[in-house]
Amino acid sequence: MGLPPGFNTPAVGFEQPFAMLEACHERVQRTLALLGRLREHVREQGSDDSARQAARDVLRYFDIAAPLHHQDEELHVFPPLLAQGAPAVVALVRRLLQDHGDMVADWAAARQPLQALVDGQIRAFGAADEAALDRFAGRYARHIADEEGVAYPSVLQLLRPDALAPMGREMAARRQSPRPEGVRPPQPRAVP
Template identity: 75%
Template sequence: MTPASVPASAPASAAAPRHLPGFSAPAVGFEQPFAMLEACHERVQRTLGLLGRLREHVRRQGVDHDARQAARDVLRYFDIAAPLHHQDEELHVFPLLLAQATPEVRALVTRLQQDHVAMTADWAAARAGLQALLDENATGFTPQDEAALDRFARRYGAHIAAEEGVAYPAAAALLPPAALAAMGREMAARRGAA
């Protein structure tokens, strides 16, 4: 991990409203809320990729400036941007599906809601090891940190696939254009965007 590779891999935030990590000028706007949700998933996956590279760097080279910067980037993304994304789903996608979707989709939504609760707990455990890297005397991840980071990263794959493959298309089919526009405006407002 070189200084040049960390910024290129890290979530972009310089152009973001309120400098939210992982929120830069995307190819889609809030007028396409489901495309925005999928773009958030791409940023989750990029940040998890950065986390994987960070872990490998720490194993091979120890804790240095680059490792600390990468840890800060991962912490910022999952502390700030990821909770906003989950809030978008909890407010705009899941209630609609629980009210109007098929029983199979409702069961999936219940699982996705449980995932969000578990992800919050997984992140609380995973962030402790990342936070510890910021200490000048840090030497690396403990076995407990490694297990927590594995658990946190593993849960996201199936969760994202279920949302993009089933939940988002089902919700998008139920929402009229005016409701989609309102959803996009509310998502933007939560992030301080115009």
């Protein structure tokens, strides 16, 4: 079904934080594509070792990496835009923040059938499971397009070039804190 998310990704370092944010979006898209292949596999063949491994990969990415990515945006990208952005950009950022909150709720619903598949509690996704997975995956396309097309370019116009290195160091440091196996990082909070 494919390699776990993050494999075969060109190396991007935190010294280029916006390249790192965009690389995270690529991993989100690849992980959502893996989720789509997993769903098709389960519809055609049911649950097997391959399906359970793919579900574990999706769970791992959206439990650990995605919340850190949202936190990066909420700490480094959105605040300057809310404080200094044009009114249309401020409105967009407020929607992006709302999306982050909605994504947390969508993920809570979507992770249940994936975890049940991993745990051998289900062999196929029911209609409610499929709806939860659709809702979760569906929110990302517009969200990523708005961040890369509007939010990131807008904040780069506001940030001084010397702000990028500290931003990258903070992003890297958040990922260095040890987390026991199975412990999820704190969910970022959306701010108005």
